[in-house]
Amino acid sequence: MAENSQHATLYDFRDLDLLLKLGKDKEWSTEDFAEALGQPENLHGVGSRLAWMRRYGMLTRSERGLWYPTHAAERVTEARLIAAQAKTMDALPDELMIEVMSRVTQRYMHGSPMIASMLRREFMFGTKRA
Numbered sequence: 866m867a868e869n870s871q872h873a874t875l876y877d878f879r880d881l882d883l884l885l886k887l888g889k890d891k892e893w894s895t896e897d898f899a900e901a902l903g904q905p906e907n908l909h910g911v912g913s914r915l916a917w918m919r920r921y922g923m924l925t926r927s928e929r930g931l932w933y934p935t936h937a938a939e940r941v942t943e944a945r946l947i948a949a950q951a952k953t954m955d956a957l958p959d960e961l962m963i964e965v966m967s968r969v970t971q972r973y974m975h976g977s978p979m980i981a982s983m984l985r986r987e988f989m990f991g992t993k994r995a
Contacts, residue, residue: 873899873907873914876993880923880986883914884934884942887924892931921986922979937979 886901887893893901899911915932918924923938934942946954957965973981 873902873904873910875986875990878902878914879990880918880921880983881941883918884923884938887932887934889934889939889942892927892929892933894931898932921982922977923983935979937977941980941983 887898895908895912895915896905898915899905899908902911904911915924919926919932922935924932925935926932954965969984973984
């Protein structure tokens, strides 16, 4: 995660990392979450980022104005690769990753809109310019 910057954009924090930090069965105020990110002075940036995540279906907001992950986002945070699966994926030859990417794009095109947004944004985060 970014070190005490004044931004909370996709290029500063992965959506998945923010969802993992939000956790399950907890509601956060913008102020508390900004503090947890080490950016207590960046309420506008953190609030804006949380609002975008809500727009993409990752977060919802209670009547009291507190943020928490949607059920679909909780499923994403619970769906972690186990060591054997990660080892299998790491062993795939680079040439085969083209086929893997084809399957990812099929999920992007035909899956849930929230998953599609997360896939697109993960690719953007991972391919950002240094």
